[in-house]
Amino acid sequence: METNSFCEITPELIALSKKNKEATTINMDDYTKYDVKRGLRDLNGKGVLVGLTEISDVNASKEVDGKTVPAPGRLFYRGYNIKDLIKDIPYENHFGYEKCTYLLLFGELPSLKEHADFIKILSNYRTLPTSFVRDIIMKAPSRDMMNTLARSVLTLYAYDNRADDISAPNVLRQCLQLISLFPVLSVYGYLAYKHYHDGASLFIHSPREDFSTAENILHLLRPDSQFSPLEAKLLDICLILHMEHGGGNNSSFTTHLLSSSATDTYSVIAASLGSLKGPRHGGANIKLVQMFQDMKQVLNDWEDEDEISSYLRALLNKRAFDHSGLIYGMGHAVYSLSDPRAEVLREFAQKLSIEKNYTKEFALYQKVERLAPKIIAEERKIYKGVSPNVDFFSGLVYEMLGLPLELYTPIFAIARIAGWSAHRLEELNLNSKIMRPAYKYVGNYKND
Structure with a gap:
């Protein structure tokens, strides 16, 4: 097998890596000594308070006789219990992901007209720039779909004449476009990978304007575009359950962190994707x-x-x-x-x-x-x-549902982009300070 020198780990690198590891001598007991919460949470899993949000709440405890005790978990989107939001969806004639996306972004459930208008906006944005599939997705397809998705997001920066504009209307436009395009970017990236790496037949379906996000995922992914109503409804429910989980989860915190630096939307979302990719989070x-x-x-x-x-x-x-x-x-x-x-x-x-x-x-x-x-x-x-x-x-x-393993985490991202968008807009609307948490130096001083 031909050696790829770009990826080669030489004996010199191994030796330097060992030296780097030996340079890390922080005593784990010092975290207790200086009252540093490793992972920004205590032994009970309670997170260190670093911000405020109105978007969602994760509740798993209650106060009894002045003490905090575990309670059945509850998840709220803008004050609505997730179970209440979902209970009627299987029996309604529409899907819920778009409705809940509206709720996260605008703070209230949409009226029938607002819902229909919002779906139309998302459908109109579900079109990639000319030749993007050929020039970006089909060239150098990655074996990891989260890498492909992040690369596609960063490349969209080059197609946006207002990429660095962080005014509220423009960021909302960018977020809505990314919400609409994530299913297309994810599935097309997977199909390109299967074709070029595994020799599978290549097919590209165009998104359908009359389909929901869940329906379009199945439509784009399957050669015959066929799926049952239960399959589409269940995938829709999965998207709703994954779309938001408080501001403190790793990827949403990443969204807040980068947004506080006033960087562009594409850089923020690519970083959030990098966080979600990890096996301790979305993977x-x-x-x-x-x-x-x-x-x-x-x-x-x-x-x-x-x-x-x-x-x-x-x-x-x-x-x-x-x-x-x-x-x-x-x-x-x-x-x-x-x-x-x-x-x-x-x-x-x-x-x-x-x-x-x-x-x-x-x-x-x-x-x-x-x-x-x-x-x-x-x-x-x-x-x-x-x-x-x-x-x-x-x-x-x-x-x-017959979904390939390679798309499990991207589907999480397809759902969570709605929450990330809400958190990015919230951070920018607050015009808050750049985040700069403190790290205590515990090393030795030389020649002092």
């Missing part, structure tokens, strides 16, 4: 599906709870799957008793499992959902409860 559901694939191969009997429990203990003790010591899909930085997004998805995942003949797989997920928290409590010293997070069921839903 977690890929690991979950791969973990279950390994589990299904290892288990002799998917109904044997003792065998399932043994596998879960092996995961925690780094003897199974990727030897990370993690049961993916279990636990959350904020939620302890329950993740409301997982509760919503569980119900609809069960319905889709019947349509897709995945009932045995769904039953296995249910067993893991029930057994894992107990086993984690036995094997680990934990400071709060453990329950399934949204990734636990979203990975299964995406698998049942």
Whole structure:
């Protein structure tokens, strides 16, 4: 195999890397000594307060006799409980992602006319610049779709005559365009990769103006453009559940951080994509599906709870799957008793499992959902409860929808761009100061 010198790690680099690592001598006890919250959160997962927002709230505790105690998780968009926003969507004649995007951006649910006008605006923006697909997406396709998406976002800067204008109307225009284009950029990037790297047949469907975001994803991705109403509705619900999660999650905080420097929209969103790409953030559901694939191969009997429990203990003790010591899909930085997004998805995942003949797989997920928290409590010293997070069921839903693993995290981004846009506009509207958190120097002074 030909060596790519651009990617080569030489012995000299290895030696220098070791020297760099040896230069990092910070004592972990010093974080306690100086009261520094590692990861900007305490042992209970409570985040360090760094800002104010009106966009959404993540609530997982309540006050009882003057003490903060865990409570069933709740998620609010502009004061609306996410469960209330979703409960009627499966039975309505329209999709909910666009309506909730309007809510996040403008602070209230749209009227029927406002909803229709907003959908029309998004549809009109769902067109890429001339030759963009040929010149940008089709050339040098990356094996990682988040890389492709970020590169496409940064390249759109060159096509925008007002790229650096951070006035509110212009930033809103840029955000609406990116919200509309994310499904197109993501799916086209994947199709180009499959064609040039795997030799798959190349097809490019144009977005349909009469389709919702969820419908267009399935339309663009599938060769025959066919999908069932339940498939489209469930993908729409996944988008709603992933579109926002408070200002303190890593990628939304990134949005606030970069926006505070008054940089352009494309740089901000590309940075947020880089944050979401990480397996500790948006990339977690890929690991979950791969973990279950390994589990299904290892288990002799998917109904044997003792065998399932043994596998879960092996995961925690780094003897199974990727030897990370993690049961993916279990636990959350904020939620302890329950993740409301997982509760919503569980119900609809069960319905889709019947349509897709995945009932045995769904039953296995249910067993893991029930057994894992107990086993984690036995094997680990934990400071709060453990329950399934949204990734636990979203990975299964995406698998049942036949979505490729490469698009799992981009679909998260397709949803979350609405929240990022709301946070960017909020930061700019507040005209707040540039963020500059303090780091304490604990190294030695030379020749002083």
